[in-house]
Amino acid sequence: MKRILLTGAAGGVATWLRRLLPPVYPGLVLSDVKTPVDLKGDETFIAADLAKAEQIEAACAGVDGIVHLGGYSTEAPWETILEANIIGCYNLFEAARKCGVKRVVFATSNHAVGFYPRTTTIGPDVIPRPDSRYGVSKVFGEGLGALYAYKHGIGVTSLRIGNVADRPIDERRLAIWLKPEDLVQLIQIGLERPGLVYEVLYGVSDNARSWYDNSRAIELGYRPTGRAEDFAAEVLANEARDGKHPADLTYQGGSYAADEFTNEMPKSQQRSPK
Numbered sequence: 001m002k003r004i005l006l007t008g009a010a011g012g013v014a015t016w017l018r019r020l021l022p023p024v025y026p027g028l029v030l031s032d033v034k035t036p037v038d039l040k041g042d043e044t045f046i047a048a049d050l051a052k053a054e055q056i057e058a059a060c061a062g063v064d065g066i067v068h069l070g071g072y073s074t075e076a077p078w079e080t081i082l083e084a085n086i087i088g089c090y091n092l093f094e095a096a097r098k099c100g101v102k103r104v105v106f107a108t109s110n111h112a113v114g115f116y117p118r119t120t121t122i123g124p125d126v127i128p129r130p131d132s133r134y135g136v137s138k139v140f141g142e143g144l145g146a147l148y149a150y151k152h153g154i155g156v157t158s159l160r161i162g163n164v165a166d167r168p169i170d171e172r173r174l175a176i177w178l179k180p181e182d183l184v185q186l187i188q189i190g191l192e193r194p195g196l197v198y199e200v201l202y203g204v205s206d207n208a209r210s211w212y213d214n215s216r217a218i219e220l221g222y223r224p225t226g227r228a229e230d231f232a233a234e235v236l237a238n239e240a241r242d243g244k245h246p247a248d249l250t251y252q253g254g255s256y257a258a259d260e261f262t263n264e265m266p267k268s269q270q271r272s273p274k
Contacts, residue, residue, distance in 0.1 A: 001103070001191055002025075004021070004063070004064065004066070004191065006021065006029065010034050010035065016183070017067070017069075017187075021187070029044045029046060034047070049088075050087075051084065051091065056091050060098075062099070065101065067187055070088065075132045075256060085141070089140065093147075093154075102155060103196070104157075105159060105187050105190035108138040108141055109161055110162050111132055111134055111138060115129035116211070116252050118249075121212065122212060124200035124216055125200070135253065141158070142158045156197075157201060158201070159203040160202050162176025162204045168228045170235060170239060171239050173235075174207060174231070174235055175204075175207055176204055177228040178203045178204050185222055185224070186201060186222060189201075193220055199220070204224075205226030206227050207229065
């Protein structure tokens with residue numbers, strides 16, 4: 001693919017991708033509602049507000065594939081999520097359809113399934129259990145991706161991303177850590193894998209404590225190089241549990257599940273601070 005659009009270019013995950021993707025996709029085009037503060041002279045940037053259909057359609061013109069990181073990346077009031085992650089996501093897929101884009105890699109999140117307990121291993125075909133309004137918006141995006149894949153023939157991959165970083169920093173991230181170079185591998189599968197129609201894959205590295213069955217990604221050629229267990233001894237030695245809500249410790253979504261939590265905790269699943 002010659003021309004790839006990266007939305008959400010001013011965000012944290014894009015910090016790595018702006019460095020790692022150009023050697024693979026020299027025609028990389030960046031887009032966001034605001035200009036990245038460290039934009040370089042050799043980077044191509046198109047300002048676009050996802051909530052404004054005409055702006056994102058202009059950014060998609062002439063594009064072969066899209067890596068969609070754009071939107072609001074944390075929990076927020078419904079009005080914020082609605083505009084950035086619901087309306088904005090629809091505008092992105094509709095622009096892709098109108099512009100003849102061949103592939104879309106949608107950055108969904110572990111928070112689309114955050115209310116599964118940490119004692120459970122889940123695959124890509126589980127019923128969604130979002131842990132937040134943000135998680136609900138990612139479930140919406142996954143459904144939208146499937147619609148545009150099967151109705152309009154766009155090859156779509158929904159990556160349920162864990163935590164992209166140089167290394168995991170706490171116990172929860174030992175399960176969900178994603179090495180930036182491994183994210184590039186998953187993006188390449190989404191953009192280049194022949195015959196791809198619609199896939200849900202987990203954006204995690206080779207983590208011994210992972211809560212996710214990512215065998216489908218392996219079938220498609222994913223060979224992660226990051227190993228969270230390499231950092232486990234140091235991480236666990238510094239782990240603090242005091243003051244955490246039981247839902248934070250029990251559910252895969254962590255603090256997102258605990259925030260605004262008013263339900264009763266199932267005694268069979270509950271973990272308590274040690």
